[in-house]
Amino acid sequence: MTGQRDRWAELTGGEAGEEYAQRFARLAESGHDIHGEAAFCAALLKPAARILDAGCGTGRIAIRLAELGHSCTGVDVDASMLAVARRDAPTQEWVLGDLARLDTLGLSQDFDLALAAGNVIPLLAPGTESVVVRQLAAALRPGGLLVTGMGLDAAHLPLTEPPVTLTEFDHWCSQAGLTLRQRYATWSGDPYSPGCGYAVSVHSRPAA
Template identity: 35%
Template sequence: MDRITLPHGELAPMTTRRTRWREAGQSGNYGRRFADLISAGEDVDGEARLADTLLPRGARVLDAGAGMGRVAAALLRRGHDVVAIEPDEALVRQARQTYPGLPIEERDILDLGPGDGPFDLVVCVGNVLVYLADGTERGALGALRDVLGENGRILVGFHLRDAPPHARAYPAAEFEADLAAVGLRVDLRAGSYELHPANDAYGVWVLSRA
């Protein structure tokens, strides 16, 4: 059971949207879909290509909410020092089977602390933020901010419309208000990982400390 820390430090059960997604069998569907795409030789590196352009060679990268590890593995192949975290046990297992040697931990974003950094880039793509437990968005964004290096950045992407099952609606204006509240600024907003113009269907942001 996922847990959340209450104001006095005690832990209480927390149902994340990701938990409901997993319990509905969507975790397995997601894993199979990307396994099939990879086996078929399809291009699944769009997010990683954009992330790579934001980095010098050999940079330190955190993939937060890594799923079955495809983005982390692509950045590892490009020569970066990558750490991946993913709270879903089945997806962590699949990542280890698909990408032997990939450094991935079964861990939640809310468990991160300043001692886990510093990272040159945090990658948080593929609808991770819209599966957080209600009311934890600012806590998660603050945790990602806290592991950034001096000039570190965050790459975020999620559906603004037609979100996948059990995901929340997270309008761009609300997301950007949450960013400002935790001391992050928008350096770039686009509508795809190929940097098409911003739109109302999908949001991609590059963020840094305000």
């Protein structure tokens, strides 16, 4: 562990919850589909699946997945984001905690799917990325899925340059016992090709 703050906290000061929620509210009001990640995940799942939304933020995705009939647990280290999630969906499970210490939060380890959307992986604290991947892999049941979305260039990140490459990420997944199953360029399922600025990846844990 590095002891450093995560890149998200460095960018926002840990007080971006309301602003983040309002941004997506404006997008929805203007007619944009803000549920692409949830629809993507739902297409991979059987009914009433158990989902871990890692870096859940204001709960936008987890709340939608719950509306679709799944059981969702959201974890985030940003208290301002979780405050919005708890206000909007008080009956859902929201946990304040560091993804690098996921195993200390008292969660079960039999999730059907773990989701890290919204550039969660690139915005982790430097040096903790491989630890978080191992933690997420360990939280999955045999045959479970890790779904991630991340920017690969400055145009798709709130950073001047990408801190994580796909090669590094796939290596961490391999070390954690995960296998790449699918990769796309968008949450809509557009084909991925080298040089794309964004990647949506589906890795799987081996079945028992």
